[in-house]
Amino acid sequence: MTATGRQCGDCSLCCKVMAIEELAKPANAWCPHCAPRRGCRIYPGRPAECSAFSCVWLVNELLEEHWKPSRxxxxxxxxEDGLEVRCDPGFPDAWRKEPFRSELRKWAISGETLDMSVVVIVGQRMTLxxxxxxFDLxxxxxxxxxxxxLDGTRVVNATVVKASDLEQ
Ligand code: SF4
Ligand code: SF4
Structure with a gap:
């Protein structure tokens, strides 16, 4: 049980959209240990990445019930940059539907003043x-x-660069 009192229940979407390094499981592919509607078959011995993971809906009641990932x-x-929104690749337009689109836009507005970004990830593509x-990245x-x-706090452009180039 989490501080919000929420439980994953019938949801296991993170077992699809997240990459699990320890299992060499790529993002956007069902984990072979995930049983439909029953969850993790190796729950007591699942990788540390899995046991440490909680999505924002699970732990933050500011996200209302309609944000439950299975819905x-x-x-x-x-x-460290802000919020990442991973879309089930079977529903690539889910983030454009209401009320999600409007709420994401609202967070983008508040994020701009707080220097936090909102990034949507669909398959391998990212959109800021x-x-x-x-910005389709x-x-x-x-x-x-x-x-x-930035122009002040306003984002006027976004580009993708190698991390190693930033360190130079
Ligand atoms: S996506 Fe969130 S609610 Fe769904 S199984 Fe993962 S942690 Fe639980
Ligand atoms: S090991 Fe279990 S918890 Fe981890 S991704 Fe696979 S099914 Fe999900």
Whole structure:
């Protein structure tokens, strides 16, 4: 049981959309240990990545019930840059449906003043949402980073660069 009192219940969408390094399981493919509607077959011995994972809906009651991943088809996580929204690849337009689209836009507006980004991930493609537009960033590899160009706090452009180039 989490602090919100929520439980995963019939949801196991993170076992599809998240990559699990220890199992060499790619993102957007069902984990071979996941049984439909029954969950993890190796629950007591599941990888540490799995036992440490909680999506935002599970632990933050600011996300209302309709955000439950099994209903919304969206798994929300936080990163050091802000919010990541992973879409079930079987429902690639789920994030464009209401009320999700409007709520994501609202978070993009507040995120701009707080220097936090909202990124939607569909398959291997990423889209940066800002209050005014969507930046289609294409496929962002694990060794790449999103760089936002700011005018004050307003995002005016976004590009993808190698992480190693940022360190130089
Ligand atoms: S996506 Fe969230 S609610 Fe669904 S199984 Fe994973 S942690 Fe639980
Ligand atoms: S090992 Fe279990 S918890 Fe981890 S991704 Fe697979 S089914 Fe999900």
């Amino acid at each position: 919304s088809k969206l798994v929300l996580t936080t990163s 949402l800002t209050p005014e537009c969507e 294409g496929v962002v590899e694990p060794d790449e980073r999103i760089v936002r160009e």
